[in-house]
Amino acid sequence: MSVIAFLGAGNMAAAMVGGLLKNGHAHAALRCYTESGQSARALSALTGITRAESIPALLAGADLLVVAFKPQHLATRDAALVEASSGKLIVSVMVGKTLAQLQSAFPHARAWVRAMPNTPGKIGAGVTGWCAHTTLADADRALVDSLLSPLGLALEVTEAQINDIAAISGSGPAYFFEFAAALSAAAQQIGFEPEVAKRLVTQTLLGSAQLLAQSGAAPETLRNQVTSPNGTTLAGLRKMEEARLRETVLATVRAAQARGLEIARES
Numbered sequence: 001m002s003v004i005a006f007l008g009a010g011n012m013a014a015a016m017v018g019g020l021l022k023n024g025h026a027h028a029a030l031r032c033y034t035e036s037g038q039s040a041r042a043l044s045a046l047t048g049i050t051r052a053e054s055i056p057a058l059l060a061g062a063d064l065l066v067v068a069f070k071p072q073h074l075a076t077r078d079a080a081l082v083e084a085s086s087g088k089l090i091v092s093v094m095v096g097k098t099l100a101q102l103q104s105a106f107p108h109a110r111a112w113v114r115a116m117p118n119t120p121g122k123i124g125a126g127v128t129g130w131c132a133h134t135t136l137a138d139a140d141r142a143l144v145d146s147l148l149s150p151l152g153l154a155l156e157v158t159e160a161q162i163n164d165i166a167a168i169s170g171s172g173p174a175y176f177f178e179f180a181a182a183l184s185a186a187a188q189q190i191g192f193e194p195e196v197a198k199r200l201v202t203q204t205l206l207g208s209a210q211l212l213a214q215s216g217a218a219p220e221t222l223r224n225q226v227t228s229p230n231g232t233t234l235a236g237l238r239k240m241e242e243a244r245l246r247e248t249v250l251a252t253v254r255a256a257q258a259r260g261l262e263i264a265r266e267s
């Protein structure tokens with residue numbers, strides 16, 4: 001069984017470790033490391049995987065290095081990574097950082113993959129776009145698949161699409177949760193207790209997402225099924241239109257896209 005090493009032990013590393021363990025990957029074949037040791041200690045305690053004390057210990061005998069710290073950490077990475085990552089497959093989930101930057105940071109690795117997952121991967125309901133610097137060997141492709149498929153849907157895309165995927169599905173859960181928070185706050189403003197507001201909103205969004213997925217219908221069709229002529233929904237939707245919701249969503253996506261490109265340029 002391949003030994004998989006995680007550099008970073010936060011949200012995304014925890015999602016991948018959880019998926020691997022659920023799919024039968026041995027605890028002993030998973031390791032994590034962080035510079036402060038704080039979240040690595042927590043992930044190790046939570047899952048039973050090994051916390052490595054150093055970069056050489058993290059990577060000795062490992063086949064795959066998953067780079068799951070923040071893009072800003074790449075500039076101050078431990079110099080020991082250059083030698084320790086020699087011959088390994090690298091999979092980075094860092095937003096913004098390009099394959100060329102990965103090749104420069106891990107110059108002796110055997111292959112480089114850039115992936116963009118999202119937090120619903122924690123429950124196997126995520127979507128991940130990924131690309132490699134070149135066609136992967138079958139064994140490396142299988143290893144990438146074993147890492148990403150437990151998170152949900154995994155799509156191989158071009159590198160040019162990865163930043164756009166970050167702006168849609170990478171950040172998308174945050175847009176959705178912000179909407180959920182806004183609807184919940186509105187429910188409380190009109191008089192519902194917080195717990196009731198939460199139940200109403202959660203079930204409404206869950207049911208609507210399931211209906212969207214299961215019906216195969218366009219969102220506009222499903223919206224129209226809710227909207228009676230001169231009814232309550234139309235009155236509400238008019239407010240969204242007046243506030244130019246679609247323009248705001250487009251500006252949101254464009255801002256995320258632009259920030260991804262900016263991160264690529266930052267050292």
Ligand SMILES: NC(=O)C1=CN([C@@H]2O[C@H](COP(=O)(O)OP(=O)(O)OC[C@H]3O[C@@H](n4cnc5c(N)ncnc54)[C@H](OP(=O)(O)O)[C@@H]3O)[C@@H](O)[C@H]2O)C=CC1
Nearest residue numbers: 008009010011012034035036038039068069070071094095
């Ligand atoms: N969150 C999301 O929705 C998504 C995130 N991503 C990408 O995933 C990556 C991780 O994000 P996320 O998991 O949310 O972040 P977290 O903040 O949850 O985790 C960051 C991790 O990096 C560790 N770390 C910090 N400095 C170093 C260092 N010098 N060496 C080793 N490890 C270090 C932290 O350790 P400690 O706490 O112990 O200091 C922590 O475990 C990012 O690059 C992000 O762009 C991609 C898609 C979606």
Ligand SMILES: O=C(O)[C@@H]1CCC=N1
Nearest residue numbers: 095166167170171172
């Ligand atoms: O906000 C971020 O930078 C990361 C990338 C996509 C989701 N979270």
